[in-house]
Amino acid sequence: VIETRQGAVVPSSNGPGQAPEIVPATIPRFQTELPRFFTYAPTLTRNAQGQVTQKEFTVRIAKFNEQQLPSGFPSTPLFGYGGDVFVRYDANGQPQPAIEQTGPTAFVRTSPGPKFEQTRLVPDVTHYRNELAGDHLGPVDPTVDWANPNNFPKPTPPFAPFPPGYPQAQAPITHTTHSHGLEVLPEFDGTPDTWFTINGITGPEYVSNDYSRPNSNQAAPFWYHDHAFGVTRLDVGFGLSGLRDPARSGRRAARSRRATKTFWASRIPTTGSRPWRRSSQGCQHQPPPGPALGVTRGEELRRAARPPVQF
Numbered sequence: 001v002i003e004t005r006q007g008a009v010v011p012s013s014n015g016p017g018q019a020p021e022i023v024p025a026t027i028p029r030f031q032t033e034l035p036r037f038f039t040y041a042p043t044l045t046r047n048a049q050g051q052v053t054q055k056e057f058t059v060r061i062a063k064f065n066e067q068q069l070p071s072g073f074p075s076t077p078l079f080g081y082g083g084d085v086f087v088r089y090d091a092n093g094q095p096q097p098a099i100e101q102t103g104p105t106a107f108v109r110t111s112p113g114p115k116f117e118q119t120r121l122v123p124d125v126t127h128y129r130n131e132l133a134g135d136h137l138g139p140v141d142p143t144v145d146w147a148n149p150n151n152f153p154k155p156t157p158p159f160a161p162f163p164p165g166y167p168q169a170q171a172p173i174t175h176t177t178h179s180h181g182l183e184v185l186p187e188f189d190g191t192p193d194t195w196f197t198i199n200g201i202t203g204p205e206y207v208s209n210d211y212s213r214p215n216s217n218q219a220a221p222f223w224y225h226d227h228a229f230g231v232t233r234l235d236v237g238f239g240l241s242g243l244r245d246p247a248r249s250g251r252r253a254a255r256s257r258r259a260t261k262t263f264w265a266s267r268i269p270t271t272g273s274r275p276w277r278r279s280s281q282g283c284q285h286q287p288p289p290g291p292a293l294g295v296t297r298g299e300e301l302r303r304a305a306r307p308p309v310q311f
């Protein structure tokens with residue numbers, strides 16, 4: 001017997017404008033299936049032979065609300081990755097994740113974010129758009145070294161409690177997306193000082209928020225997450241993470257399910273060597289895998305430039 005005491009929401013004792021508090025033990029467990037991930041729908045560039053030579057994504061990061069607690073409870077204010085994704089429509093007309101990368105697309109924003117499904121050695125260009133307007137929802141701590149877009153002096157004791165904390169720290173919200181585990185150029189890796197804000201303030205190592213990446217890794221699930229300096233814990237906690245799947249195969253559905261489980265388990269093992277890959281262009285033989293670790297940046301890029309062999 002599952003005891004449900006839905007709606008056990010009490011007004012916040014933190015004052016007006018603050019989130020209501022819910023006694024954790026009153027939230028019924030095992031009420032909702034883990035969601036499948038949507039997959040970003042890229043714009044494809046093809047060569048004269050019709051082979052895909054580049055995938056282009058636009059990813060919009062913004063505040064939104066999502067039903068993360070069981071139905072009957074309030075939705076949760078979050079930060080989320082959004083973009084055009086492949087969908088199928090259920091009987092209620094609601095978009096659901098599509099397995100095949102064809103058919104209708106729609107804009108969705110989810111947390112965790114939609115999944116990048118990528119083809120090894122097909123580079124991508126991803127346009128990250130920081131649309132996080134207004135104040136951060138969590139307590140930005142300006143007493144640590146952090147992005148500090150307003151460049152205001154580090155506070156000294158006695159420190160202001162949160163809420164309201166320090167208004168100069170709560171807005172604008174800094175963001176950069178790190179692609180965890182991918183071989184990429186450092187300026188397109190979302191390292192902490194590459195952050196940017198909705199109003200054009202940028203970190204000291206910012207180069208561009210249009211990232212290009214070679215996708216040279218062996219087939220494996222990877223993940224992406226916010227990495228802004230000093231606020232990563234808050235931004236990821238508020239929802240900014242998602243999954244990357246850099247190899248397509250004929251067994252896409254099985255792999256998608258496996259990758260989803262892997263992500264939810266917060267464990268990102270490699271899937272090992274995969275010398276064969278079936279694609280819409282037929283079988284492609286992969287260049288021999290090199291060591292996963294210890295390769296130089298130059299070697300990574302040479303590998304990235306090496307085309308797959310068609311036969």
Ligand SMILES: [Cu+2]
Pocket residue numbers: 178180225
């Ligand atoms: Cu990471």
